[in-house]
Amino acid sequence: MKKRTLIFSAAAILMVVLAVPFAAQASTANDVAAELQGKILVDVTVPLVPPKVARVQLPAGGSAVDALQKHHAQRIFSTSPFGGYLLSRDIKAFIDGRAELFGEQFVLDYFDAVTGKDVDTLLRIFDKYQIDATLLTPGLPATKIMDHLAGWKRLYADEIAVVHVRDDQYRGAAVLVPELRR
Secondary structure, three states: OOOOOOOOOHHHOOEEEEOOOHHHHHHHHHHHHHHHOOOEEEEOOOOEOOOOOOOEOOOOOOOHHHHHHHOOOOOEEEOHHHHHHHHHOOOOOOOOOOHHHOOHHHHHHHHHHHOOOOHHHHHHHHHHOOOOEEEEOOOOHHHHHHOOEEOEEEEEEOOOOEEEEEOOOOOOOOEEOHHHOO
16 A cells, blocks of 8 residues: 655644654744644643653643642633643543534634633633633743733743632632733
């Protein structure tokens, strides 16, 4: 049987899934970044420990999920790549890689929220699902929005994940700092 290689034009693709060994994640993402401008990148890379790839390699100082557990977070808004890992740690996931199970409108709202396309959708999701913590990747627009959202504070950050939690000094609804609202 002849081996075939399919090549697609980057202009025709709306979403790209990155699934590479963890050691190659950063370099691969950098290599394809220019071609992915305006596209949705779903990164499903997990830092596994060879040769026992059933074990996840955690940073020596703990992890974002450890920080969430210590904070007793109950309703975590996370990106889909973190969903499977959260489930493996017996933590409820907001969304995971099985997007088709969540319904089209849910997934559209999720993408509008994490990409920063619609800040009001992000705030509406937080209210509707009573979100008390977030688990996002550092480069996401939603992560940057969270840094400026009154009523929330950054609890943990590393090169893989950023955790925000509700700030106890703000008991009311979350409010976006005015200069970020468009």
